[in-house]
Amino acid sequence: MDAAFIAATMLKRGLLNPGNPVSVVRQFAALGRWGFGLAGELRQAAARSPQRIAVIDDDGPVTYGDLLERSSRLAASLKLAPGDRVGILCRNSARMIEAIIGVTSAGADPVLMNTGLSPSQLVTVADDQNLRILLHDEEFAERVALVPSAQILGDISDISERLLTPPARTGRTIVLTSGTTGVPKGAQRPTPGGFRPLCSVIDRIPLRAGQRVMIAAPLFHTWGFAGLQIALALRATIVLRRRFDAATTAGVLVEHGCTGMIAVPVMLQQLMEQPAPAAKPGLTVVAVSGSALPGGLATRFMDRFGDVLYNLYGSTEASWASIATPADLRAAPNTAGRPPYGTRVAVLADDGSPVPAGEVGRLFVGNEMLFEGYTNGATRQMRDGLLATGDLGHVDEHGRVYVDGREDDMIVSGGENVYPAEVEDLLADLPQVREVAVIGVPDDEYGQRLAAYLVLREGETLDVEVVRDHVRRHRARFSVPRDVIFLDALPRNATGKVVPRELPRP
Structure with a gap:
């Protein structure tokens, strides 16, 4: 059953299209030697299509062959031992991809650092994860000043030695949890053991081989990282921007002929706040996750x-x-x-x-x-x-x-189970509301109660009692928020998730 499903999906998504026999042999040999992690996926793509554009970032295009060369040089220059941990604090770019793959190619573990972490959080994470090196973009130099192992990624010496032999140990990527309720934890991601994980996703999300895909989600985020894994496996051209800008995204999609986009929901919300684009992007897939x-x-x-x-x-x-x-x-x-x-x-x-x-x-x-x-x-x-x-x-x-x-959001108010997400969805439907968050707060009489935080669209007004009446008409009385607080913006982390602990308490 698995074999039939995998073959049918790969055929449907263009992964079994005919090619130069020598290149095809090299492609599957690379997977056989390096496995299905990022190091193997890059090598299979470079073996099959070395001149294909792998990444178009703010600095321009990079081919698959050049991306492999650059990541291999980095792997050799760092002189890592299998099992070493290397922090990577970068915005979306080809350089970030070469750093991740270079580290895994040496058998070390890249730790993907959230660009929204504060200096003190970076020190804590570097200590918790026992980082040997913290590679970072130059813009973060002041923020990582207290991390002894910090090193600007661009300062890596450009040597010609290449790493040609797979390490004895496969590097394991470590993704930090969002940290919306405290210091982020490191979660060890497994390496795929074959084609089935990829096929399970692209069977339902119809991304195709060779497609041009904009990955707007941060690559340090689980979904952005998954998008990178999928795109490399598909030998896609990946379009990246260091920062997401809703006002220019439609133009970037059109300019580079992107038919796919990988994003987080708040990005779509920001896109919808822009005027409808004059030139509509030729999108066939917009895949979101994260919240x-x-x-x-x-x-x-x-x-x-x-x-x-x-x-x-x-x-x-x-x-x-x-x-x-x-x-x-x-x-x-x-x-x-x-x-x-x-x-x-x-x-x-x-x-x-x-x-x-x-x-x-x-x-x-x-x-x-x-x-x-x-x-x-x-x-x-x-x-x-x-x-x-x-x-x-x-x-x-x-x-x-x-x-x-x-599970930890559900509150018990006067003996009744109340789900804040239900009330969030209800209030988000109000035409005046741009964004909303609902949380539980302590209550002397009922144990807990709901508090609603609303950001209104420009030029709109909304009465507190109108908000309460809207909930009262559609939900039970214990779901009506006693506290309705208007804010200019909700506190969000770098991936767009609301950070509840930063909401002002009533």
């Missing part, structure tokens, strides 16, 4: 750009759980979709028993790309081979998954 789609965004986006939106629900620890196609999002705009091939999703009660369709429970997921644990030795709860996502959700009668909120 829930705000209420109504999926429908509005597809009304403007076409039925091209795919929403992957996953996490740093679970990789993916489900994928919503445009048809899923048209039918149910707030769904997280269905599990792809080879993935199991279960909704369980606290005692581990399955809950009926439509009822909320704890979400568990199983696939071959579950993380290998945190670098501090901690892990997540497992049940029958399934990993706890930390989310609450339900599955409808059509098998579609819905995320109702984080």
